Amino acid sequence: MKDQHGMTLIVKTITRISVWLILLYGFYIIFHGHLTPGGGFAGGVIIALAFLNYMLAYGRGKTEKWININLLHDLESASAILFLIVGIIGIALSGTFLANWITSGKLFSLFSSGTIPILNIIIGIKVCAGLFFVVWTLSIFHIEEEAD
Amino acid sequence: MILYLLCFILLLIGLYGVITKRDLIKIILSLAIMEYAANLFLILFAYRKGGTYPILEEGKEIAMMVDPLPQALVLTSIVIELGITAMLVALAVRLYQKYNTFDITKIRRLAG
Amino acid sequence: MVEIWLIFLLSIMIIASIVAIEVKNKLSAIITLGIVGLGTSLAFLFMQAPDLAIVQFLFEIFAIVILVRAFINPKKHQEEKSGMNKFLAVCTIIVLVLIAWQSLDLLKALPEFGNPKMETAQYYLDNGASETGSANLVTSIILDYRAYDTLGEVTVLFTAILGALAILRVKAGKSEEEEVSK
Numbered sequence: 001m002k003d004q005h006g007m008t009l010i011v012k013t014i015t016r017i018s019v020w021l022i023l024l025y026g027f028y029i030i031f032h033g034h035l036t037p038g039g040g041f042a043g044g045v046i047i048a049l050a051f052l053n054y055m056l057a058y059g060r061g062k063t064e065k066w067i068n069i070n071l072l073h074d075l076e077s078a079s080a081i082l083f084l085i086v087g088i089i090g091i092a093l094s095g096t097f098l099a100n101w102i103t104s105g106k107l108f109s110l111f112s113s114g115t116i117p118i119l120n121i122i123i124g125i126k127v128c129a130g131l132f133f134v135v136w137t138l139s140i141f142h143i144e145e146e147a148d
Numbered sequence: 149m150i151l152y153l154l155c156f157i158l159l160l161i162g163l164y165g166v167i168t169k170r171d172l173i174k175i176i177l178s179l180a181i182m183e184y185a186a187n188l189f190l191i192l193f194a195y196r197k198g199g200t201y202p203i204l205e206e207g208k209e210i211a212m213m214v215d216p217l218p219q220a221l222v223l224t225s226i227v228i229e230l231g232i233t234a235m236l237v238a239l240a241v242r243l244y245q246k247y248n249t250f251d252i253t254k255i256r257r258l259a260g
Numbered sequence: 261m262v263e264i265w266l267i268f269l270l271s272i273m274i275i276a277s278i279v280a281i282e283v284k285n286k287l288s289a290i291i292t293l294g295i296v297g298l299g300t301s302l303a304f305l306f307m308q309a310p311d312l313a314i315v316q317f318l319f320e321i322f323a324i325v326i327l328v329r330a331f332i333n334p335k336k337h338q339e340e341k342s343g344m345n346k347f348l349a350v351c352t353i354i355v356l357v358l359i360a361w362q363s364l365d366l367l368k369a370l371p372e373f374g375n376p377k378m379e380t381a382q383y384y385l386d387n388g389a390s391e392t393g394s395a396n397l398v399t400s401i402i403l404d405y406r407a408y409d410t411l412g413e414v415t416v417l418f419t420a421i422l423g424a425l426a427i428l429r430v431k432a433g434k435s436e437e438e439e440v441s442k
Binding site for chain 1: 310311314315318319321322325326329330389392393394395396398399400402403404407408410411414415417418421424425428429430
């Protein structure tokens with residue numbers, strides 16, 4: 001079935017270049033979440049769209065070799081626990097849940113504003129992994145439905 | 149006042165789609181229209197005439213910024229809307245696999 | 261000036277939503293839903309909320325990709341076959357027009373467009389940059405002042421996606437893929 005093996009040669013060649021640019025843009029939006037509009041949610045969706053681009057252009061088999069699917073499962077569950085650990089460290093050091101326990105640095109610099117960049121990265125990983133799995137599982141279903 | 153009325157009409161159009169349509173796909177689309185209208189209604193409250201976006205820059209003053217609190221609440225709401233749509237699509241795909249139709253009146257009559 | 265643009269945009273969105281509900285071809289309905297989503301993203305941009313415009317645009321693209329991927333099969337027939345109960349449709353339209361007419365008094369009592377009441381938000385605007393150290397005030401609200409709500413939202417997203425994966429899980433021994441999710 002043609003759907004399992006991806007698209008034409010032109011799409012594959014362009015995807016090989018553009019996937020890395022989209023990933024770079026996604027990481028930029030996550031890391032600069034406290035300076036420019038964006039943050040963890042927008043950056044996570046951009047990274048998930050990059051993976052989706054690869055999956056649509058090359059098919060499921062090659063995507064399984066490029067991305068480690070079991071690692072994504074573990075990262076999604078681990079980021080939920082890491083969020084809670086950051087909050088509990090806040091109780092231990094400052095008295096309230098999810099308090100800002102790193103000193104807020106200079107305004108407008110990249111390494112500033114306490115726990116906000118850490119939480120942005122955690123949210124970005126979680127959103128990316130969750131959204132990618134929905135499309136991954138739907139594509140198994142699509143293949144089985146056509147086989148009937 | 150006209151803007152609030154138009155947004156409310158968008159919500160009522162989505163509600164009409166949920167009540168009267170029989171196809172599962174149309175019900176999911178109408179629910180999405182209702183969610184867009186609800187988010188837009190919250191942001192319509194937060195606008196200040198002649199205001200600017202609530203991000204600090206070098207040498208910008210605070211006095212003319214729009215309200216940032218509804219924007220934070222609507223950010224949460226947009227993310228949850230995607231989770232709802234994903235779950236509804238999963239339910240619809242499973243129902244199609246079992247009953248081989250998308251019509252909700254026929255799904256009610258066939259006994260599993 | 262912004263008001264006139266917003267009225268124009270909302271009128272286009274109302275017409276597009278009526279088309280999306282009534283048209284019979286499924287692919288056309290999903291694409292017309294995309295117009296409504298893009299319209300709200302443009303409206304967010306007009307009302308000086310760039311954070312929300314980015315997030316709304318991206319999540320709406322993802323929703324349309326999921327909808328097209330799940331429901332559109334190029335080999336099968338694409339039209340909606342079921343008819344409509346005419347009596348129910350007329351009754352619903354009458355009730356909804358009555359609701360819209362009676363809520364005019366309520367809509368007049370809201371604060372007028374362009375003059376928000378900012379009681380808590382004034383505190384966030386004045387002290388947000390010096391207490392948290394971040395330049396983006398919306399991010400400082402959702403990740404420092406109200407971080408508990410963000411924890412709840414991450415939990416809801418996690419549970420919804422877990423539910424969707426659990427529904428779509430294939431039983432072992434039924435197809436060529438042996439295990440999809442834990």
